Amino acid sequence: xxxxxxxxxxxxxxxxxxxxxxxxxxxxxxxxxxxxxxxxxxxxxxxxxxxxxxxxxxxxxxxxxxxxxxxxxxxxxxxxxxxxxxxxxxxxxxxxxxxxxxxxxxxxxxxxxxxxxxxxxxxxxxxxxxxxxxxxxxxxxxxxxxxxxxxxxxxxxxxxxxxxxxxxxxxxxxxxxxxxxxxxxxxxxxxxxxxxxxxxxxxxxxxxxxxxxxxxxxxxxxxxxxxxxxxxxxxxxxxxxxxxxxxxxxxxxxxxxxxxxxxxxxxxxxxxxxxxxxxxxxxxxxxxxxxxx
Amino acid sequence: xxxxxxxxxxxxxxxxxxxxxxxxxxxxxxxxxxxxxxxxxxxxxxxxxxxxxxxxxxxxxxxxxxxxxxxxxx
Numbered sequence: 001x002x003x004x005x006x007x008x009x010x011x012x013x014x015x016x017x018x019x020x021x022x023x024x025x026x027x028x029x030x031x032x033x034x035x036x037x038x039x040x041x042x043x044x045x046x047x048x049x050x051x052x053x054x055x056x057x058x059x060x061x062x063x064x065x066x067x068x069x070x071x072x073x074x075x076x077x078x079x080x081x082x083x084x085x086x087x088x089x090x091x092x093x094x095x096x097x098x099x100x101x102x103x104x105x106x107x108x109x110x111x112x113x114x115x116x117x118x119x120x121x122x123x124x125x126x127x128x129x130x131x132x133x134x135x136x137x138x139x140x141x142x143x144x145x146x147x148x149x150x151x152x153x154x155x156x157x158x159x160x161x162x163x164x165x166x167x168x169x170x171x172x173x174x175x176x177x178x179x180x181x182x183x184x185x186x187x188x189x190x191x192x193x194x195x196x197x198x199x200x201x202x203x204x205x206x207x208x209x210x211x212x213x214x215x216x217x218x219x220x221x222x223x224x225x226x227x228x229x230x231x232x233x234x235x236x237x238x239x240x241x242x243x244x245x246x247x248x249x250x251x252x253x254x255x256x257x258x259x260x261x262x263x264x265x266x267x268x269x270x271x272x273x274x275x276x277x278x279x280x281x282x283x284x285x286x287x288x289x290x291x292x293x
Numbered sequence: 294x295x296x297x298x299x300x301x302x303x304x305x306x307x308x309x310x311x312x313x314x315x316x317x318x319x320x321x322x323x324x325x326x327x328x329x330x331x332x333x334x335x336x337x338x339x340x341x342x343x344x345x346x347x348x349x350x351x352x353x354x355x356x357x358x359x360x361x362x363x364x365x366x367x
Binding site: 120121122123124126127130131132133134135137138139141142145151191194195199203213 | 294298301302303305306307308309310311312313314317318343346347350351353354357
């Protein structure tokens with residue numbers, strides 16, 4: 001392990017501990033958070049990662065299936081709304097600190113030492129943002145058409161076809177419970193595995209390819225964070241005065257959120273603090289911006 | 294923002310926005326007749342789309358490097 005990798009690991013240790021905590025909080029057979037809530041409300045169902053699906057409530061909202069939100073899946077919807085609303089005040093911290101899907105792909109990216117020249121990175125943040133919200137619009141269009149019966153829903157919604165949570169949950173179930181759970185493969189899950197872990201995890205610099213382009217919850221949390229940042233809530237800011245232009249922040253940011261002028265693109269930022277720990281020019285601020293002080 | 298940058302931005306947005314709906318609808322005929330696989334034939338388009346995204350990202354990077362080289366004259 002290089003000196004820099006060790007330094008990064010030590011400085012960001014709380015986030016990496018949170019990754020592990022996120023796994024135990026949401027993924028079965030543990031699913032400690034969901035289990036605790038189910039226990040409190042007297043729900044006897046066995047919780048899994050699907051109990052807090054990160055995408056289905058978004059699919060329901062845009063598909064007009066509000067009865068699902070206020071029905072038996074209220075916990076799933078409440079969880080998604082909490083994540084989005086908390087992003088206004090604290091940034092997309094769930095994505096950056098707790099989400100097990102993003103954590104696994106990022107951890108894999110950091111653990112496998114592929115040379116940087118073989119990894120893909122789009123340095124133009126406007127392009128990344130355009131693609132991220134383009135995919136979100138595509139997701140919403142399908143949710144709307146299927147939800148309002150303008151297209152066939154015979155074979156399920158778009159979010160369940162390519163579900164990285166299912167892949168992760170089945171891996172975990174196979175590892176900790178029944179090994180036969182890993183035999184769940186179909187072509188959708190193979191495509192998901194390829195993009196989530198192989199392309200988005202290993203081949204994309206930072207290992208957050210899935211989060212960047214295919215996660216509607218991440219995209220909506222990013223929008224909420226942008227609004228929160230404008231209102232003066234917690235956000236990462238760049239101090240031009242002490243920037244040396246070394247570009248280390250750009251190479252460290254897993255979400256490709258640092259622009260070429262080193263300011264932060266808030267729709268991509270997950271408040272992971274990698275840039276803050278690597279460089280004094282970045283600070284987590286609330287209220288007035290650094291330049292106003 | 295320059296007009297070329299705006300065009301590039303909207304082009305990327307439009308491509309990304311059309312990827313999911315097109316993969317969903319263009320494969321409906323396959324899906325409607327068989328449904329043997331859970332993704333309803335989307336694999337027909339999903340692989341090329343994923344590959345195209347990767348190749349596009351690579352090309353954009355290479356193109357930008359080339360432009361930068363020309364601008365700096367190195």
